[in-house]
Amino acid sequence: xxxxxxxxxxxxxxxxxxxxxxxxxxxxxxxxxxxxxxxxxxxxxxxxxxxxxxxxxxxxxxxxxxxxxxxxxxxxxxxxxxxxxxxxxxxxxxxxxxxxxxxxxxxxxxxxxxxxxxxxxxxxxxxxxxxxxxxxxxxxxxxxxxxxxxxxxxxxxxxxxxxxxxxxxxxxxxxxxxxxxxxxxxxxxxxxxx
Numbered sequence: 426x427x428x429x430x431x432x433x434x435x436x437x438x439x440x441x442x443x444x445x446x447x448x449x450x451x452x453x454x455x456x457x458x459x460x461x462x463x464x465x466x467x468x469x470x471x472x473x474x475x476x477x478x479x480x481x482x483x484x485x486x487x488x489x490x491x492x493x494x495x496x497x498x499x500x501x502x503x504x505x506x507x508x509x510x511x512x513x514x515x516x517x518x519x520x521x522x523x524x525x526x527x528x529x530x531x532x533x534x535x536x537x538x539x540x541x542x543x544x545x546x547x548x549x550x551x552x553x554x555x556x557x558x559x560x561x562x563x564x565x566x567x568x569x570x571x572x573x574x575x576x577x578x579x580x581x582x583x584x585x586x587x588x589x590x591x592x593x594x595x596x597x598x599x600x601x602x603x604x605x606x607x608x609x610x611x612x613x614x615x616x617x618x619x
Contacts, residue, residue: 426611429454429463431489433479435471435504439596443604457488465498465611468505470558470594473530476504477520486521493523496618498587498610506590507561514564524588525567526580531559544593546574546582549606555581555593562592587614 430440432453444451444467451467454460466489468476480486493499501509501524508520512527539558545551555576563580566572574582574591581592582603589610595603 426464428465430467435469443596468501470503473504473507500589500607526563527565528561530561544574554598556597560592
């Protein structure tokens with residue numbers, strides 16, 4: 426399997442390390458033409474507004490939407506979740522607008538309010554060490570979205586078909602269960618295409 430990590434800004438190396446720890450290959454994606462060979466794509470945490478500017482500058486917007494529409498899995502963490510969302514509280518326009526969720530940015534506070542919490546994640550496992558850094562949360566989900574995890578009654582992980590999003594940073598821990606969950610999505614999607 427070929428997994429790409431969008432390499433415009435954010436926690437790129439950490440995601441690559443996490444995928445490699447699961448025994449798969451990961452590549453930093455800096456050019457649009459690198460997308461065509463991928464089986465799955467990770468949109469890392471970072472700063473969503475900056476990432477969107479770079480997505481526009483380098484022409485990634487439509488190609489990422491095409492990748493999603495072709496059924497290839499995309500995993501957005503923190504800012505990546507904001508990029509995926511169809512609606513962002515307080516903003517007129519979404520970024521990619523792919524996943525039927527409404528998100529609120531920085532809903533757990535600023536950088537200094539960063540924290541770690543143990544989460545039970547559906548189909549992943551219990552006591553997952555989730556790292557929250559200026560994290561968003563999912564305010565509302567559409568009818569086809571499956572909620573995977575909550576923290577203090579706020580939705581922090583969800584899946585809609587080939588789209589996976591979470592508020593936290595699984596790549597900043599040595600617990601690879603959530604990354605493995607995404608890789609299984611990629612494997613299943615690849616087998617379905619054969």
